[in-house]
Amino acid sequence: MCAQIIFLHGPSSSGKSTLARALQAQVDRPFWHVSIDHLRDSGMIPIHRFRAGDFDWMQSRERVFEGFHTSLSAYADAGNNLIVEHILDQSEWGGRLVALLADHDVFFVGMHCDLETLNRREQQRADRPVGSAQRDFDTVHDGRVYDLELNGADPVDTNVSKLLHVWRSGRRKSEFRAAQLM
Numbered sequence: 001m002c003a004q005i006i007f008l009h010g011p012s013s014s015g016k017s018t019l020a021r022a023l024q025a026q027v028d029r030p031f032w033h034v035s036i037d038h039l040r041d042s043g044m045i046p047i048h049r050f051r052a053g054d055f056d057w058m059q060s061r062e063r064v065f066e067g068f069h070t071s072l073s074a075y076a077d078a079g080n081n082l083i084v085e086h087i088l089d090q091s092e093w094g095g096r097l098v099a100l101l102a103d104h105d106v107f108f109v110g111m112h113c114d115l116e117t118l119n120r121r122e123q124q125r126a127d128r129p130v131g132s133a134q135r136d137f138d139t140v141h142d143g144r145v146y147d148l149e150l151n152g153a154d155p156v157d158t159n160v161s162k163l164l165h166v167w168r169s170g171r172r173k174s175e176f177r178a179a180q181l182m
């Protein structure tokens with residue numbers, strides 16, 4: 001069954017979670033909001049033990065993310081619509097997700113945001129390692145091909161309207177669509 005997937009991609013603090021929550025509240029059908037943050041913050045992943053040094057995060061990281069990526073296709077294969085917010089930290093993760101989600105209608109959204117705003121938000125929220133936004137800002141959009149690009153500094157309602165308008169048009173041109181046509 002073909003599911004609808006709205007994939008928000010951009011640096012830490014660009015506003016992905018905020019937009020995902022607003023979208024989920026306004027869109028006209030049920031969508032799950034899925035993020036690795038939910039696994040981490042719910043305690044599903046024993047992040048405190050990794051942080052305490054009991055376990056080696058670098059040894060586990062790849063299988064944690066491979067599990068997360070394959071879970072997305074399992075949810076979608078069962079017919080669930082997803083709003084995914086994610087940062088493609090490793091270049092190979094993009095290709096992996098393109099393959100895993102090939103049977104679904106993926107709408108890939110690039111979230112941009114100026115560095116000053118990102119840094120200010122990161123400082124205010126104080127729940128991300130300092131420098132996360134700067135690190136992502138430098139590389140996160142390299143080589144990516146999106147269906148839509150948004151400015152995460154714009155009001156969230158403006159971005160919800162823009163996103164839903166283009167998503168509903170059915171126009172797809174991102175790397176997810178290009179791979180399906182090959």
Ligand SMILES: Nc1ncnc2c1ncn2[C@@H]1O[C@H](COP(=O)(O)OP(=O)(O)OP(=O)(O)O)[C@@H](O)[C@H]1O
Nearest residue numbers: 012013014015016017018121125152153154155156
């Ligand atoms: N459009 C907006 N206008 C004003 N503030 C915003 C907007 N979007 C997000 N914020 C604020 O910026 C901070 C980071 O937002 P959010 O958690 O949505 O970012 P994120 O991209 O999901 O970050 P991460 O990848 O680190 O989880 C929050 O404090 C949020 O309230």
